[in-house]
Amino acid sequence: NAGVTQTPKFRILKIGQSMTLQCAQDMNHNYMYWYRQDPGMGLKLIYYSVGAGITDKGEVPNGYNVSRSTTEDFPLRLELAAPSQTSVYFCASSYLQTYNEQFFGPGTRLTVL
Amino acid sequence: GENVEQHPSTLSVQEGDSAVIKCTYSDSASNYFPWYKQELGKGPQLIIDIRSNVGEKKDQRIAVTLNKTAKHFSLHITETQPEDSAVYFCAAEGGSYIPTFGRGTSLIVHP
Numbered sequence: 001n002a003g004v005t006q007t008p009k010f011r012i013l014k015i016g017q018s019m020t021l022q023c024a025q026d027m028n029h030n031y032m033y034w035y036r037q038d039p040g041m042g043l044k045l046i047y048y049s050v051g052a053g054i055t056d057k058g059e060v061p062n063g064y065n066v067s068r069s070t071t072e073d074f075p076l077r078l079e080l081a082a083p084s085q086t087s088v089y090f091c092a093s094s095y096l097q098t099y100n101e102q103f104f105g106p107g108t109r110l111t112v113l
Numbered sequence: 114g115e116n117v118e119q120h121p122s123t124l125s126v127q128e129g130d131s132a133v134i135k136c137t138y139s140d141s142a143s144n145y146f147p148w149y150k151q152e153l154g155k156g157p158q159l160i161i162d163i164r165s166n167v168g169e170k171k172d173q174r175i176a177v178t179l180n181k182t183a184k185h186f187s188l189h190i191t192e193t194q195p196e197d198s199a200v201y202f203c204a205a206e207g208g209s210y211i212p213t214f215g216r217g218t219s220l221i222v223h224p
Binding site: 033040042043044048058059101104105106107 | 114117119122145147149154155156157158159162164202206210211212214215216217
């Protein structure tokens with residue numbers, strides 16, 4: 001199993017550009033999550049999904065959108081990139097929603113200039 | 114919502130020493146407390162977790178203790194090794210079933 005994969009690993013965007021961060025898992029997990037990690041700030045939840053076709057906002061959803069058309073894929077869309085979105089983005093998945101380990105991808109480092 | 118405080122932000126120890134990282138949480142409904150280790154350039158990985166009906170859990174050199182009354186839990190690493198150097202995150206999960214993470218502790222183990 002590849003686990004949770006993310007592409008790209010690194011990306012530099014100009015202010016106002018848009019992009020999609022890709023996330024896929026091959027563990028047949030229903031639950032998937034997007035976090036952003038800023039230095040000294042821990043992990044902040046952006047969006048999560050409890051299954052195909054179902055998504056919900058986390059703590060910091062502004063400026064982002066998600067979709068979940070399949071169990072495997074959970075892309076994160078950035079519209080009109082801003083310098084405040086410079087961060088490391090992690091996708092994660094879990095088998096259950098509670099009392100359950102989250103499996104994280106390797107992350108995407110995004111810089112908005 | 115839940116608020117998780119984690120201390121210290123940086124911890125430097127000599128190889129063979131013990132390391133302790135402490136977290137407090139605010140939501141008394143929280144009942145699951147995982148700890149994640151993040152090595153440089155990688156995503157976090159679960160190393161140990163504890164549920165609210167248990168006061169302590171051990172796995173080889175690592176242990177976690179939970180005090181529900183005081184709403185705090187701690188990670189203990191004994192006989193530290195250089196490969197223990199990483200960032201450690203605590204988290205608390207409650208009624209929303211979404212974990213809230215602490216800000217992380219950078220552990221440095223000097224050979």
